[in-house]
Amino acid sequence: MTDAILRATGLSRTFQMGERNVIGIRGVDLEIARGEFVAIRGPSGSGKTTLLTILGCLDRPNEGQLMIDGTDVTALPESALARIRSDKIGFVFQSFNLMPFLNARENVELPMELTSMTAQERTQRAKELLKLVGLADREDHRPSRLSAGEQQRVSIARALANRPPLLLADEPTGNLDSKNKVEIVRLIRRLSAEQNMTSVMVTHDNRVASQAGRVIFIKDGQVRSNKNRVPVKDMVEEEGLD
Ligand SMILES: Nc1ncnc2c1ncn2[C@@H]1O[C@H](COP(=O)(O)OP(=O)(O)OP(=O)(O)O)[C@@H](O)[C@H]1O
Numbered sequence: 001m002t003d004a005i006l007r008a009t010g011l012s013r014t015f016q017m018g019e020r021n022v023i024g025i026r027g028v029d030l031e032i033a034r035g036e037f038v039a040i041r042g043p044s045g046s047g048k049t050t051l052l053t054i055l056g057c058l059d060r061p062n063e064g065q066l067m068i069d070g071t072d073v074t075a076l077p078e079s080a081l082a083r084i085r086s087d088k089i090g091f092v093f094q095s096f097n098l099m100p101f102l103n104a105r106e107n108v109e110l111p112m113e114l115t116s117m118t119a120q121e122r123t124q125r126a127k128e129l130l131k132l133v134g135l136a137d138r139e140d141h142r143p144s145r146l147s148a149g150e151q152q153r154v155s156i157a158r159a160l161a162n163r164p165p166l167l168l169a170d171e172p173t174g175n176l177d178s179k180n181k182v183e184i185v186r187l188i189r190r191l192s193a194e195q196n197m198t199s200v201m202v203t204h205d206n207r208v209a210s211q212a213g214r215v216i217f218i219k220d221g222q223v224r225s226n227k228n229r230v231p232v233k234d235m236v237e238e239e240g241l242d
Pocket residue numbers: 015016017022023024042043044045046047048049050051
């Protein structure tokens with residue numbers, strides 16, 4: 001494959017816990033093409049979060065190499081990694097991680113404060129993003145005045161703020177009921193296609209994973225299977241899930 005947005009070679013991460021070494025991931029080789037929507041599945045403790053955290057440049061591997069959008073990030077200094085994170089990567093977490101004292105629009109504006117955009121441009125874009133995720137009428141609500149599904153929509157809008165080519169989501173549907181699970185994963189899928197974004201999502205949920213174009217299964221820190229590769233724009237919308 002030529003147009004890889006992510007290419008990991010022999011990634012390992014071990015955690016030192018006193019006398020013991022705990023293996024997070026070991027020898028992970030992975031290539032993800034631009035425009036894919038990939039799900040990562042695996043048992044609890046298998047290394048999914050460890051892998052996603054490294055792919056998102058929030059942690060570093062002990063061994064191996066990671067290329068993101070053509071840049072070898074493995075040995076970059078922290079300041080350069082921070083730049084990659086803000087320019088290239090949008091993050092979505094299970095627990096939403098919204099600022100409780102800011103309303104929906106202000107939460108979405110936050111990542112844009114590190115850019116050269118004016119306050120007016122930031123507000124304008126935040127409003128557009130909230131519209132994109134179906135929350136145009138909720139911009140003044142603080143997180144506590146939003147449902148769980150709505151909070152996750154805000155966090156997705158926030159993740160898209162700087163037009164990242166890559167969206168990383170760790171159990172984005174983990175705190176949602178089954179109707180919202182399906183809606184959120186479909187939203188991620190739709191946005192990936194519309195915004196020409198690559199999405200990588202960790203999930204425990206079979207139905208959620210079935211929406212992805214490829215499922216990577218990891219166990220004991222290693223990739224065990226890596227099936228189907230379909231660009232998200234070529235995927236047929238599946239109906240009747242809920
Ligand atoms: N910061 C850390 N310090 C020490 N050990 C860690 C750390 N982070 C993860 N681990 C260990 O690495 C292994 C993989 O953990 P990880 O969080 O990646 O699993 P996971 O697949 O995301 O699990 P879950 O489905 O429960 O979220 C586990 O054995 C865990 O205890």
